[in-house]
Amino acid sequence: IAKEVAKLLEMKAQLGGDEGKHKFVLKTPKGTRDYSPKQMAIRERVFNAIITCFKRHGAEVIDTPVFELKETLTGKYGEDSKLIYDLKDQGGELLSLRYDLTVPFARYLAMNKITNIKRYHIAKVYRRDNPAMTRGRYREFYQCDFDIAGQFDPMIPDAECLKIVHEILSDLQLGDFLIKVNDRRILDGMFAVCGVPDSKFRTICSSVDKLDKMPWEEVRSEMVGEKGLSPEAADHIGEYVQLHGGLDLIERLLQDPKLSQNKLAKEGLGDMKLLFEYLTLFGITGKISFDLSLARGLDYYTGVIFEAVLLQQENDHVEESVSVGSVAGGGRYDGLVGMFDPKGRKVPCVGVSIGIERIFSILEQRVEASEEKIRTTETQVLVASAQKKLLEERLKLISELWDAGIKAEVLYKKNPKLLNQLQYCEDTGIPLVAIVGEQELKDGVVKLRVVATREEVNVRRESLVEEIRMRTSRP
């Protein structure tokens, strides 16, 4: 054995030696990507739309560290816990990368004894999932969360969350969408009246959650085969989860002989009715569907749950039109903060998370297809010269412009050709060129050239800042 080990060690050393020869892979980690300036420009547009909406609804903003104590995340994500990234034990605390922004938010509330806040948080989260990058599924991805925490009258904050989803998806013009709504209490009541044992509620809920990706037959066989549910109970569930509609369906289920006898279901249906009344006042019921097949994966939801799906893509690839999937989701989680509070004090919460990566993918593809030219800088003017030996004059002028708040660039060459300077403006979309030359310096003027029209005017040096501002005031 010792001999074998020695051999293996030798082989290992050789391999190590090989690696030393710079067999270096130049890439980002699996499931992650860089954002190029062009992608950042699209990203900033989307963020702006979302942040504007969150601020319109009076949200504050917070931030939390990218990692949490490992135990902070333990027991919050059910079956998904295996997807959490852990940090190496290098001495000190055991840490994990955040899996979402909701658990850190709940930890923040409990830690700071906050019982009342409306906040948003935009940051990256981490999941060791199978990436599908073309469809916008990454291991590092942004979440844009808006949550309302506090003890309030029923369904008012819940309705506002749905209004926010409606506003953002309308504003981003992603095409037609539908917001599915359900309630964990209705689901649990339904499971109870269908004969699902209490202990199986959460796991059967997980199966129902797969209905957007699998046909009912498969989900049914998972329930009966893997999870040991009786075929009768499964079939009974099958009847309910086909149902979707609006106020009419809620009214019908409130009369349903079985559901109406179940306390939880009745509560859930009553609140659902109230929610629809508020959504009617907001004028958005046209895109809302009360859908009994909506379950949501996460363990921590306790009341209303919802998910927004895009109904088709702009460019109408029929195959893809169904698979775009969820672009926003959320719900009520009244118990999560209590899990962190030493005395178990609850802070009711409801929130929404915008699935920004899928939205990026769609907008990126759209920009690509349209050949729209996206500027990646905001530079208003290039400071240029037609003759040699004017670097000092260019630097003096650009310094004046910077100090006056003008966005200006200069080529980092001692004697750049005018043609190259103009070409740079064409390439990067800079609208104006301020040209200094011997004659202009003598006359105390600068030649201002409009790149698009090639028009040139002499502007007195003391009026240059004003002239540039005026000519670039419309963005």
Add this chain to the structure above:
Amino acid sequence: IAKEVAKLLEMKAQLGGDEGKHKFVLKTPKGTRDYSPKQMAIRERVFNAIITCFKRHGAEVIDTPVFELKETLTGKYGEDSKLIYDLKDQGGELLSLRYDLTVPFARYLAMNKITNIKRYHIAKVYRRDNPAMTRGRYREFYQCDFDIAGQFDPMIPDAECLKIVHEILSDLQLGDFLIKVNDRRILDGMFAVCGVPDSKFRTICSSVDKLDKMPWEEVRSEMVGEKGLSPEAADHIGEYVQLHGGLDLIERLLQDPKLSQNKLAKEGLGDMKLLFEYLTLFGITGKISFDLSLARGLDYYTGVIFEAVLLQQENDHVEESVSVGSVAGGGRYDGLVGMFDPKGRKVPCVGVSIGIERIFSILEQRVEASEEKIRTTETQVLVASAQKKLLEERLKLISELWDAGIKAEVLYKKNPKLLNQLQYCEDTGIPLVAIVGEQELKDGVVKLRVVATREEVNVRRESLVEEIRMRTSRP
């Protein structure tokens, strides 16, 4: 032995059992912190000032993942590598959290074969360092980097980096500051003429770098004692590193009988002279000091290096006035991209990093001291009612306001008291209240109340949006 092990295992199990009893610590990981809404408000102000400056200089923006392949970071940070956070090996690639934004930038350039870019990047980086949070030293902290990559004429981009530091520190009004400048080539030339052996250049450079925290005597004894430098060489270095000044000092050193004979030093001094000429054109030499004691810790610098320090704090705590330390730093690193390129192709780079956390600390303390009231939301109007049973009317009105782009809030109560609604405005700084009541509804008006003056006017419902916009147009 087996018995002892069994005992120990038993003890461990007991301890484990104890831990199970929810002895849960409610905290963020060591060296990290949450940002409250108030802190975020200050943070956004600072970011705005910095981003505005970066954009004024025509920078694009990129983003990279929070972790890199472990080998991407290997061999870039010299003695500091031990401070890198590694991720746990959960199968798949070995990953580390980024230590700065410069190495990921170089990796990005090499990977995408980019030879020419001016970009900024604002993101968190991670160092397992000893935190000193009151002085703004964290394990998770922001870097705000601006870099210019490409083959250009000497010192033009380098001068722009210093102009940027000058603009940002002036704009943020942090008090008086000084930007120390040196050049790695001058340092290396100085080491050579002082008789430091080539092999000791980097380690002696590390010692010189400590001169801002230690007196010369201690640094000298580190050089001689720990690092085995001859006392003569150390004393010789000691004479040079006392020197600081401007163009005059550069001229003097260009005449220095020893330094002027050294090729590297001569090159560095020649470029330093050129740099000062450009800085004179920018009008900023008043706050620049050519300082031979400036060394910078990182291995990858190859030319100009610089560091900005605050000279004293606003509130004049004499003790603290020296220790505020560096708030920005950077330099030229012409070899780093080549370390990633399979063929070793170099892309010269120069860049600056703004040390935002220390700036936050200072501004936070200042806000605290001044008792300035910082708004954490931008809400323009609270939709309120004086009477009961008007929730529906409040929701209808606020929905109209949101759809018109007005930032509006409503209390999530069915029948809130008017006093509570007004108090909410006082607490959060909302300037206007739109009050609906039976009479107003009949008359087709809304009562608009100015919180500060208690003035109330009836506004026709169709003019309400315009009226709110007008009254809140000055931010």
